[in-house]
Amino acid sequence: MKLEKVTDKEAGPARRWYDDACGTALAMELVGERWSLLIVRELMFGPRRFGELRSGLPGISANVLTQRLAGLETARILVRRTLPSPANVQVYELTPWGYESERAIQELGRWAVRSPRHDPTLPLSAASLMMSFRTMFAADRAGAFAARLGFVLGPHDMFRVTVAEGALAIVRADPGDTDVVLTSDPMSVASIVYGGRPIASAEADGALTLTGDRAVAERFTTLFPLPSKLAGA
Numbered sequence: 001m002k003l004e005k006v007t008d009k010e011a012g013p014a015r016r017w018y019d020d021a022c023g024t025a026l027a028m029e030l031v032g033e034r035w036s037l038l039i040v041r042e043l044m045f046g047p048r049r050f051g052e053l054r055s056g057l058p059g060i061s062a063n064v065l066t067q068r069l070a071g072l073e074t075a076r077i078l079v080r081r082t083l084p085s086p087a088n089v090q091v092y093e094l095t096p097w098g099y100e101s102e103r104a105i106q107e108l109g110r111w112a113v114r115s116p117r118h119d120p121t122l123p124l125s126a127a128s129l130m131m132s133f134r135t136m137f138a139a140d141r142a143g144a145f146a147a148r149l150g151f152v153l154g155p156h157d158m159f160r161v162t163v164a165e166g167a168l169a170i171v172r173a174d175p176g177d178t179d180v181v182l183t184s185d186p187m188s189v190a191s192i193v194y195g196g197r198p199i200a201s202a203e204a205d206g207a208l209t210l211t212g213d214r215a216v217a218e219r220f221t222t223l224f225p226l227p228s229k230l231a232g233a
Contacts, residue, residue, distance in 0.1 A: 027104075030075050035060050036068050037105065040094065042127045043078060044102055045159070045172040047093035052156055056125035077101070106135040114227050120194050121187075126157035129186040130170050132194075136224040139166040145223075147216045150175020152183040163220065180212030193221045 017032070018025040031037045035057065042048060042056045054065060069092055072078045077098040082090050109132070112118065124132075130151075142163055149161045152175065160176060162169045175181045182189065188207040191197040199217060202208035210217055 030077065031072070031101070033068065033071065035064060036072060039065070039068055039072060040077065040098060040101055041105060041131055042125065043092060043094045044099070044105075044131060045127055045170070047081070047083075047091035049089055049091050053092065055154075055156075056127055058123070072098075102131075102134075105131070109135050110227060114230055116229055118229075120190060120226075124186050124190060126151075126153040126159070126186050129153070129190055130159055130161075132190070133161065133224060134168060134170060136226060137168040138223055138225055141223050141225070142166050142168075145219055147180075147213075147220065148178040149216065149220055150178040150181035151189070152181060153186055153189070161220075163223070168223075178212065179216045180210065180214070182208060182210055182217060184208040193224050194226060 017029050020026075031040060038057055039053060042053055048056070050062075050065070050069075053069075054060060054062065057065070060068075069078070069080075073080060073092075076095055078092050078094050080090055080092055082088065143166070146164045147162075149163075151159045151161065153159070158172065158174050160171050160173045160178060184202065184207060188197075188202050192199055192202055192208075199208065199210060199214070199221070203210060
């Protein structure tokens with residue numbers, strides 16, 4: 001059966017880079033422009049305002065962010081909507097199809113950190129840190145460990161993390177009734193989880209405040225091993 005070509009009218013305005021039927025080529029057309037995939041990452045934990053997106057991606061200009069958001073909206077990866085009263089502000093949110101890209105982003109990240117060029121000391125956003133937890137979580141290390149942790153990483157970046165039955169769940173929400181709350185910044189938390197920095201050291205430096213069960217926090221930091229680097233690196 002002859003395949004019919006989708007017309008521009010049916011697909012919406014789009015720019016073809018490759019003229020290649022491979023799904024990977026189309027994925028690059030959808031999210032391959034600079035910043036696009038990182039914008040998707042920032043939206044993985046729920047809707048964000050324009051300013052919040054810029055805060056999570058400090059290297060992006062307002063003009064480029066506007067262009068990328070428009071392109072992702074055209075591609076049906078995200079939508080714009082207005083929050084109800086009393087907020088009445090415009091936010092950007094992934095579509096159900098947009099959320100489905102998380103697995104691909106995780107696998108790409110897991111693959112890339114094996115490169116010797118990966119530098120865990122570079123800046124990262126709160127969403128990036130939480131995405132790294134979802135990506136690097138080792139169920140075999142968790143075993144029977146069960147806990148609820150809260151992370152306060154900024155006035156608009158609060159998360160509730162649950163570990164139970166060898167699974168990890170993360171939502172953007174006030175910590176609420178959790179076993180322990182860590183108030184810090186993403187880079188300091190990353191230095192503990194991925195760099196081996198003791199929690200007590202971060203506390204002594206004023207980079208972290210811990211409230212609640214210290215043993216839970218220390219156990220949690222052991223659940224995210226990084227993949228080994230390429231041989232010879």
